[in-house]
Amino acid sequence: MSQVTLYSVAYTLSDDLLRAVGSILPAGPRGLVTSGTAVTALALLVFGAILLAASMLNTILLIWWERKLLGRFMDRRGAMHVGYAGLLQNFADGLKLFRKNTFQPREADSLGFYFGPTAYLATSLMIFGILPISSGWNAGSLPLTLLLALTIFSFAPLFIFVSAWSSNNKYSLMGGMRSAAQMIAYEVPLLLAVVAVVIVAGSFDLTTIVYEQQNYWFWGPLVVALIVFVAGMLAEMERIPFDLPEAEAELVEGWNTEYGGMLFAFFMLADYLRALVGSILVVLLFLGGWTLPTWVPGSLTSFPLAGIVWFMVKTYLVFGLFVWVRAALPRVRTDQLLRVGWNRMIPLALLSVFLAAVLVEVRCLPVFGCVPSAGV
Amino acid sequence: MTEEGTATEENPVLYVVRPMATAAKQFAKSLVRPSTVIYPFERLEDPAFREEVAVASGKPIGVGAIWDNYRGVHALNIATCISCNLCAFSCPDLCIEMVTVPGGDPKHPKKCPEIDYGKCSYCGFCSDACPEGCLTMTTRYELATAKRSEMVYSPEKLYEVFRTKLPMNPIRLERPENEDQILLDPPLCIGCNACARDCPTACITMLDVAKPEAKAGEKLPKRIWKEPVVNDSDCVRCGTCISVCPKECLFWGKRP
Ligand code: SF4
Ligand code: SF4
Numbered sequence: 194m195s196q197v198t199l200y201s202v203a204y205t206l207s208d209d210l211l212r213a214v215g216s217i218l219p220a221g222p223r224g225l226v227t228s229g230t231a232v233t234a235l236a237l238l239v240f241g242a243i244l245l246a247a248s249m250l251n252t253i254l255l256i257w258w259e260r261k262l263l264g265r266f267m268d269r270r271g272a273m274h275v276g277y278a279g280l281l282q283n284f285a286d287g288l289k290l291f292r293k294n295t296f297q298p299r300e301a302d303s304l305g306f307y308f309g310p311t312a313y314l315a316t317s318l319m320i321f322g323i324l325p326i327s328s329g330w331n332a333g334s335l336p337l338t339l340l341l342a343l344t345i346f347s348f349a350p351l352f353i354f355v356s357a358w359s360s361n362n363k364y365s366l367m368g369g370m371r372s373a374a375q376m377i378a379y380e381v382p383l384l385l386a387v388v389a390v391v392i393v394a395g396s397f398d399l400t401t402i403v404y405e406q407q408n409y410w411f412w413g414p415l416v417v418a419l420i421v422f423v424a425g426m427l428a429e430m431e432r433i434p435f436d437l438p439e440a441e442a443e444l445v446e447g448w449n450t451e452y453g454g455m456l457f458a459f460f461m462l463a464d465y466l467r468a469l470v471g472s473i474l475v476v477l478l479f480l481g482g483w484t485l486p487t488w489v490p491g492s493l494t495s496f497p498l499a500g501i502v503w504f505m506v507k508t509y510l511v512f513g514l515f516v517w518v519r520a521a522l523p524r525v526r527t528d529q530l531l532r533v534g535w536n537r538m539i540p541l542a543l544l545s546v547f548l549a550a551v552l553v554e555v556r557c558l559p560v561f562g563c564v565p566s567a568g569v
Numbered sequence: 570m571t572e573e574g575t576a577t578e579e580n581p582v583l584y585v586v587r588p589m590a591t592a593a594k595q596f597a598k599s600l601v602r603p604s605t606v607i608y609p610f611e612r613l614e615d616p617a618f619r620e621e622v623a624v625a626s627g628k629p630i631g632v633g634a635i636w637d638n639y640r641g642v643h644a645l646n647i648a649t650c651i652s653c654n655l656c657a658f659s660c661p662d663l664c665i666e667m668v669t670v671p672g673g674d675p676k677h678p679k680k681c682p683e684i685d686y687g688k689c690s691y692c693g694f695c696s697d698a699c700p701e702g703c704l705t706m707t708t709r710y711e712l713a714t715a716k717r718s719e720m721v722y723s724p725e726k727l728y729e730v731f732r733t734k735l736p737m738n739p740i741r742l743e744r745p746e747n748e749d750q751i752l753l754d755p756p757l758c759i760g761c762n763a764c765a766r767d768c769p770t771a772c773i774t775m776l777d778v779a780k781p782e783a784k785a786g787e788k789l790p791k792r793i794w795k796e797p798v799v800n801d802s803d804c805v806r807c808g809t810c811i812s813v814c815p816k817e818c819l820f821w822g823k824r825p
């Protein structure tokens with residue numbers, strides 16, 4: 194039997210479903226309903242629904258995880274009364290936001306005002322759709338997945354700026370401009386750090402990058418790139434200490450000041466979705482994705498869905514690192530932010546690219562072992 | 570930008586590593602037991618809970634330090650209240666009203682404080698001012714009610730609090746050494762006995778004064794030939810006598 198993939202699961206599901214529907218229909222419509230095209234169409238829908246559900250569930254769990262961790266960092270407990278250990282608290286919050294009235298400032302530009310959050314959430318969902326989570330869960334196994342993911346990831350400043358500008362509020366606009374400046378400044382080192390990984394792995398395909406790391410996680414030899422990547426991700430996700438675009442003390446709530454109700458929830462979900470994507474990218478690029486080194490006992494890697502489980506464990510731990518940073522560091526000023534971005538991060542990123550090139554040339558390092566065969 | 574600012578920002582150890590280490594330490598500590606008291610289920614005043622925390626954290630939580638001077642609901646010992654009004658005078662929120670309670674005589678009713686907790690700021694001035702130590706603050710803190718009127722505690726209700734024998738805030742202000750005393754401007758006094766009648770500590774005695782001989786052509790004032798004498802050690806400085814005096818002949822001052 195070939196490997197079970199997410200799409201094969203969706204296909205089987207819709208095939209069974211349509212067969213069951215077809216069996217109660219007369220012959221004419223039955224042929225239509227059970228035809229290959231119909232099954233494929235439904236399979237694609239189911240596939241998308243599963244992806245959507247998985248991403249939303251993980252996003253909400255991520256918010257819970259952050260609340261619990263941050264609570265402990267602050268010597269308190271975080272959400273704890275709704276559901277076991279507060280697990281359902283965010284669902285309750287979401288329901289509350291869902292029931293709220295959305296309103297729009299009088300002079301706001303409706304098109305941009307509603308388009309901004311929607312597009313922001315939609316693009317964030319798109320990235321989740323193409324990221325491979327395990328050997329079976331890789332919807333977009335294209336040769337250039339990584340580039341595609343990063344491209345979609347960098348749409349965000351545009352939508353943030355559009356929604357901030359169309360809110361017709363000076364705080365929103367300032368937050369939007371800060372957001373754009375920050376994201377553009379950190380895009381460069383982020384991409385350079387990715388280049389270092391690509392040089393060593395020899396591919397833009399995330400699945401290949403993961404398999405290259407089977408016994409050779411890139412975080413060790415490429416630690417400089419990892420630092421730059423994490424810092425860049427923090428800035429891209431607008432998390433503390435780089436949360437200038439929504440610095441509450443200065444800008445009310447930054448670029449989403451004017452948003453309430455479900456539109457606010459869109460932003461919130463998209464923010465955490467991007468945080469999830471950021472953590473996933475760190476895991477994929479530096480921590481070996483869903484694979485564990487071959488010396489790990491087989492019982493740990495062969496149970497059903499082991500890949501997904503290990504992937505999620507790693508992702509949540511990486512997000513824990515982001516929470517740790519949030520708990521410890523104060524917010525930087527704009528000038529510090531941009532100086533650190535252009536003066537520190539870019540040289541460091543260039544250094545990491547250089548180191549990666551050297552690594553590919555040398556091929557073997559004392560502690561870390563040898564670069565996998567496919568290195569360019 | 571200051572020099573230190575630059576130094577901190579460009580030093581990754583100062584700016585990143587040290588705070589992260591501090592946060593990690595805090596995280597490790599509160600993984601065992603965060604400081605949060607899950608209030609309705611855990612109570613600081615519950616000895617079992619305190620025991621549990623002491624065992625978990627290895628050190629007792631501040632029963633003494635926090636607890637003794639906690640300022641919660643008042644306790645009033647009606648029996649020893651002398652109706653001096655000092656508590657109501659000292660209240661910055663004007664939440665104390667003196668209401669009549671049984672036990673006084675008809676001419677001289679006994680009045681005790683009634684406290685409106687809707688206004689009280691728990692400053693404790695009233696219990697500091699109470700000369701008899703009968704109005705104290707306890708550790709009771711649960712006042713939630715469904716009705717606003719239930720926030721007003723009558724003297725009887727305050728007495729009920731007193732009878733629960735909760736730990737009471739024992740802080741008493743020392744009487745200052747050189748306190749002002751009640752002085753009399755003798756020529757104005759008409760000997761009406763109002764001050765002596767209303768003095769809550771009964772420290773005023775009306776003593777006879779000699780009736781002067783009327784000189785020729787002079788008319789003696791129409792008055793009772795008595796004058797108040799204040800026993801300073803019993804006087805609680807409530808000022809009642811001054812406020813009841815019809816001729817304004819009593820005043821604060823230092824006896825020569
Ligand atoms: S505690 Fe302060 S505010 Fe409350 S009744 Fe006493 S004096 Fe008034
Ligand atoms: S200060 Fe004390 S003695 Fe005086 S009226 Fe108030 S409670 Fe009674």
Ligand code: SF4
Pocket residue numbers: 751764767768769770771772773799803804805806807808809810811
């Ligand atoms: S101030 Fe006057 S009324 Fe009050 S205790 Fe002293 S003498 Fe009596």
